[in-house]
Each structure stands twice: as structure tokens, then as C-alpha cells.
Amino acid sequence: MRVPFLSDLPGVKSIEVPIGVRYDDFSLFGSSTTYQLGLEWHVVDGLLVRSTYGTVFRAPTLGDLYAPPADSYPFTSDPCSSATWSDLTSAQQGNCQADNVPAGGSANVDGQQRSTVGGNANLTPEEGDSLTVGIAYSPDFIEGLGLTLDYWSIELENVIEAVGAADSLNGCYKGGVASLCNNVTRDSKGEIIDISERSENLSAMTAKGIDFEANYTFEALSGEFYLNLSWSHFLERENQVVDYKFDFAMEDLNGQFENDNSYATDKVNFTANYTLDNLNLSYAAYFISGLEYYDLLYYGSTPNNANDQSQGNHMYNVDSILYHDITASYSFDTGTTISADVTNLTDEEPIYIEPAQNGNTDESNYRLFGRSWFVRFSQQF
16 A cells, blocks of 8 residues: 655655555464565656665465475584594583593594485574665656666574584584574484474574665667666674674674575676667676684684684685676567577686585585586577
8 A cells, every 4th residue: 555645846746655555364374464664756857865774574484384394414623522622622522422432532523414404394484684774866858868776784683594413513512602502413432413403483684785786778779779787785784693703692694605595795796788670699797795703614614813712714615606698689570599508608616615515615605617608599490
């Protein structure tokens, strides 16, 4: 529902207030009412100021609740292993021995551990709120140009997420976090039998950032150009993780690689398209800013000062990367289209991230293949 508020005043072409209300009733979780309240202020032609505030309620999905248990073998090592026993403090060794690990460490020197993934019938809904504030501007003096700039903030409580095996092991034995010890099962000899990676409700998640987008359409060289630039910038990205002091606490992961996820501060996409009759040429660039991480897969973390843990750990850097793609296509009046594409034009290699689970890289953000090309023929009948 949209409620008109003001119109046709100096500095106010119109103001409208979008309002939305939603009611949910779940047999497992009871009822919940969420709402969204907005403001759209058309200052003058081409200039819009907008804001939206809303509450969030997300019930666990069937998969979250009842996905059948399955074995997984994540890459992580036993911090109580005999191979690294001498690196532990006396308190950390005591945490291991309290869980049946003999003095001198366990016999587990494997780089992968058995874990169980699956649903959790004890989950409760996520709740939170979101806020966006921004402007959209299409100046009259530059035809075809459109600009948007938005600030956004999301805060959730009781976030449904699995605690990674490495966090459970390090938090339990190096940090003494009792709740994480509940995720680890050892036999009478202190050897790991299983690590639970089932979904559970964590304390919170916050994300704040800025999005900018520019679009420009113009005619030149007897055809039409379309340019688009989009930029996403994290200001904050907090999750509950095992931090460098081995506390299970909220940590700002902005610019870090953590728990097999990349939280790049900046991502930029740029595309340029040129169309002339049945010919289309396209160029695309994709930029990802650099990352940092401090926990190595097999060797753990390295303190900056072994005698003062508050100084944090040595950080390993991941370089930023820029990909380039070009595409050309031509459509004939017969319904035939021929296109050619070259991806990763500069032949960038996959970014190396030592603790990443899949080939030591983040395949969801970085490309696994170097320069590639294809030619496609299609016919419509």
C-alpha cells in the first residue's frame, strides 16, 4: 500500500509512504507480524530520495530442520594431535586431556576429519531488521544517465548457520569454549569420532554497506552504447566465529577469508555494450578486492607475539583480481545467430587461499580456468 503525503510544493514534487504488513502463523513456531515502512521523496524531476525500514522473521526451512544426517570430511586438523602438542599451552593441553586425550597428544595427524552435517529439529526462527537510505538521480542535462547510491544495514538474531569443524576444535581445545566442546565426540582413547556441523542458532549477524550504480545510454558510431558500473562496498560484516584469541564471539570479517567464505570489501562490475543493427559487441570487467586470513589449514595460526596473544596473529594476504571478458554476436534475418566469446582475457590464475576447502581457492568468487573461448551457432525455426 502506498500513502500519498505531500505534492506540488517547493522542493517537494511528491512524497509517498509505502507501507507493508505481513502476518505468519506456524504450527511449530507460533505467529509473527512483520512490517515495512518506507519514504519516497521526489524532490524534483529526476531526483528521488528514498528510505525503507523493515522487520525480519524467517522460520527454519524443512531442510534446516529435517535434512537427514550425512558424513562430511572437512579439511582441518586435530589441535590435540601429538604433532602439535608442544605448541599448546598447559591450559590447552588440559582441555584436551579433559576429553580423554592422553598426555603427549592424540594419534590423529590427518588433514581431514569426519563430521556430520544435516538438519536440527531444535532450531528457532531468525529475527531482525533492515534499513536502506539512498538517492536516485537522472539529470536532465545528461540524457540517458542514471545514478543510484544506497546505504544498507541488516541485523539478524538467532542466525541459522553451522559451526565449522575447525571452529569447534579450536574454540573447544584452544579457547576452552564449553559449548563448542559439545560438537566434538571422542572415543575412550581420545581419538575424534565425529564433529557436528549441523545447523544451529548462533547469536547474531550484521552487515552494512554502500551500493552505487551508474547507467549511461547514448548513440555514437551509427549505433547505441550502453554502459553500466556497479560497486558494492562492505562497511561491516560481523559473524559469530572463533577469533584469533579463540573466543567464540562476534568478529568483523570485512576483508577476510573465514570458514571457507570470502568477505571482500569491494566488488565492482563494469559492462559496455555496443549495438549496430544485428551486431552486438560487449566488454565486461569484474574486480574483487584483496583479502586476509590468519588460520592455516594444517599449521593453524601464528601469533605476532607468542608471549602476548592480544597482539593478534600474522595475517596472510590475498591479492585483488580483475577479470576481462569480450563477446561478439551477429543475428541474421534467417533466425541464425553466431557468437564468439573470450573469458578471462588476461589469463588470470585461480587465487591461492591456503585454508580454502576446494582446491585452495574460493570457487564461488574466483574463476577456476584461465583464458577460455567458444563459438556458438544457434538457429530459430
